[in-house]
Amino acid sequence: MEVKEVVISYEEYSDVSEMEACDQELVKAAISAMSGAYAPYSHFHVGAAVRLSDGTVVKGANQENAAFPSGLCAERTAMFSAGANYPDRDMLSIAVAGGVMGRLAEAPATPCGACRQVMAQYQAKSGKPMSVILISASKIQKFAKVDDILPFIFDSI
Numbered sequence: 001m002e003v004k005e006v007v008i009s010y011e012e013y014s015d016v017s018e019m020e021a022c023d024q025e026l027v028k029a030a031i032s033a034m035s036g037a038y039a040p041y042s043h044f045h046v047g048a049a050v051r052l053s054d055g056t057v058v059k060g061a062n063q064e065n066a067a068f069p070s071g072l073c074a075e076r077t078a079m080f081s082a083g084a085n086y087p088d089r090d091m092l093s094i095a096v097a098g099g100v101m102g103r104l105a106e107a108p109a110t111p112c113g114a115c116r117q118v119m120a121q122y123q124a125k126s127g128k129p130m131s132v133i134l135i136s137a138s139k140i141q142k143f144a145k146v147d148d149i150l151p152f153i154f155d156s157i
């Protein structure tokens with residue numbers, strides 16, 4: 001028996017101004033997308049923004065429903081919209097911002113397992129790394145690829 005380790009590294013920024021220009025744009029888009037949230041049950045507003053290979057930014061926000069499983073997270077709302085409207089373009093980056101009443105939460109809204117799996121598949125589809133940017137009031141974390149938030153990805157497709 002051998003004990004193995006998985007080491008994950010990521011970048012942490014204390015302010016959006018430290019980021020490269022295209023990431024700054026994506027962070028701002030994710031924060032503005034929070035206003036599209038429909039969250040009458042959790043009252044937690046999440047915005048997501050996906051940057052495509054041609055620079056297009058597609059936004060999404062969480063949409064809740066009285067039949068709970070019928071709602072959808074911000075990340076999948078954005079990715080499915082990008083996939084449906086721009087099927088020939090690659091998704092190169094996704095930024096996520098969460099909070100209440102338009103105010104960013106203290107801790108980053110980390111994507112649920114289902115959203116990570118969907119990110120993983122669009123990353124596999126494009127064959128290029130999709131970076132993941134998680135935004136909170138006090139810091140921004142950037143992961144270079146989906147593998148960094150979903151080790152041991154299921155990708156046998």
Ligand code: THU
Pocket residue numbers: 039042044045046061062063064071072073074075096109110111112
């Ligand atoms: N939510 C997202 O949209 N993305 C996340 O990363 C975490 C959670 C939504 C689902 C639900 O509408 C609300 O936030 C509370 O969990």
